[in-house]
Amino acid sequence: MITLYGFAISNYYNKVKFALLEKDIAFSEELVAPSQDDAVLKRSPLGKIPFIKTAKGYLSESQAILEYLEDAFPEHPLYPADAFERAKCREFIQHLELNVELIARRIYGEALFGGTASWETKDEVKTKVEAGLSGLSKLMKLAPYALGDSFTVADIVAWPHLQLVAFATQKLYGKDLVAENIPGIEAYIKLIESRPQAQKVGKDRAEALAKFFQNK
Numbered sequence: 001m002i003t004l005y006g007f008a009i010s011n012y013y014n015k016v017k018f019a020l021l022e023k024d025i026a027f028s029e030e031l032v033a034p035s036q037d038d039a040v041l042k043r044s045p046l047g048k049i050p051f052i053k054t055a056k057g058y059l060s061e062s063q064a065i066l067e068y069l070e071d072a073f074p075e076h077p078l079y080p081a082d083a084f085e086r087a088k089c090r091e092f093i094q095h096l097e098l099n100v101e102l103i104a105r106r107i108y109g110e111a112l113f114g115g116t117a118s119w120e121t122k123d124e125v126k127t128k129v130e131a132g133l134s135g136l137s138k139l140m141k142l143a144p145y146a147l148g149d150s151f152t153v154a155d156i157v158a159w160p161h162l163q164l165v166a167f168a169t170q171k172l173y174g175k176d177l178v179a180e181n182i183p184g185i186e187a188y189i190k191l192i193e194s195r196p197q198a199q200k201v202g203k204d205r206a207e208a209l210a211k212f213f214q215n216k
């Protein structure tokens with residue numbers, strides 16, 4: 001059985017958990033915080049979460065994990081059968097993570113954890129995230145799913161990341177840059193949240209967040 005390590009406030013953890021639930025793969029969860037301790041570094045080379053344990057060993061990097069799950073558990077596919085359509089999913093995910101999420105990540109400290117980002121950082125992040133989202137909106141079909149009429153891995157990744165970017169930008173800039181740049185995104189998020197698997201991920205995330213802030 002797969003073990004998923006990390007914590008439920010992480011959007012990358014929730015991406016993998018959402019995929020496991022949608023693919024109906026048996027798994028257990030073990031709470032691990034990102035860490036530079038040897039015990040974590042042996043299983044995830046930069047000490048990041050999430051990582052998983054498989055019968056063959058540990059695996060880190062959420063996208064490598066998603067692709068492994070798809071190959072090892074072909075039932076309930078999240079990738080389309082057509083090679084070009086599969087590549088379009090990967091293109092979408094790469095854009096979202098490289099040009100939106102990784103950039104917005106620089107303001108999460110202030111948006112979520114009581115840190116402070118410099119004005120320079122905030123300005124730079126805003127410009128780049130807006131450009132990234134505007135690019136992403138050209139790929140996103142919302143018809144009704146991210147890339148068309150089927151639920152795919154693109155939705156698994158879009159949901160946890162875009163919600164967090166929306167929250168962080170609303171908090172820091174007083175406007176939700178996701179909603180501003182991707183018309184129709186609110187209805188899309190509601191559609192994804194009508195799925196029981198997304199509801200389970202969302203409920204566990206809310207509980208983890210409440211616990212996290214209680215201990216602060």
Ligand SMILES: N[C@@H](CCC(=O)N[C@@H](CS)C(=O)NCC(=O)O)C(=O)O
Nearest residue numbers: 010011012034048049050061062063
């Ligand atoms: N590219 C990684 C990103 C994972 C990631 O950044 N995880 C965060 C938690 S959301 C983390 O472990 N941060 C600690 C760190 O960067 O040292 C993936 O896709 O798994």
